[in-house]
Amino acid sequence: MSHLNDPQQHSLVSGKPLPAGFRHLPGRLDATAQEGLLAEVLASVGAAGWFQPTMPRSGRPLSVRMCNLGSLGWVSDKEGYRYQPHHPDTGCPWPPLPASLLELWQAVAGYPHPPEACLVNLYRTGARMGLHQDRDEADLSAPVVSVSLGDDALFRIGGTNRRDPGRTIVLRSGDVVVLGGASRLCFHGIDRILPGTSALVPGGGRINLTLRRVSVPPAASPFSPQPGTRPGG
DNA sequence: GAGTCGCC
DNA sequence: TTAG
Structure with missing residues (x-):
């Protein structure tokens, strides 16, 4: 039942609320939307190629494989974590971010920049x-906006201190989750x-998409108005 | 098995 | 500042 993952509902039942600003959206993407989105993403990733992230310092591989879409992508290797504009294996720019994901961000992020x-x-x-x-x-x-595709996952979320108690939530295909505000x-x-x-x-498993704003947007200027703003407002 | 902790 |  979907209400079990609703922050307010669950806090009433268990007394163990989800962090403020964390939203597990009640409606998930329908099957057609999931298939279309996955096809778009896999086409882009297929051309760019998956890479195997490794841990800083130790170089130990993570168990997930990764790729990025957009002007910047998150990578991890022996040097550390960072965002960079190119694929670590090929040096090619990341494929563009699909319009459907830009629209999803605009609909759920509550943030006036792409x-x-x-x-x-x-x-x-x-x-x-x-x-x-x-x-x-x-x-x-x-x-951070997350879209789950494929197999169910047990997602754990705690507090801002590593040792804070947490909760486990099942994320299913089509689920959209927003980590904003205090939960960021x-x-x-x-x-x-x-x-x-x-x-x-294809081949089984789960693909998770996380949409992020990385850089601080340029200051608003009367000569280059930002999206979502209005001169004189 | 879930959750927490400590450490390389 | 360990996504191990």
């Missing part, structure tokens, strides 16, 4: 993502992929 990065994470069965914060973006006032810097991760719970992703 996203610059869409991190595409591929979780095959057994892949996980340890508890972490998204804090490599210069503009932390913008939310909450620790979160993927504990487990539930194999065989969706047939959407």
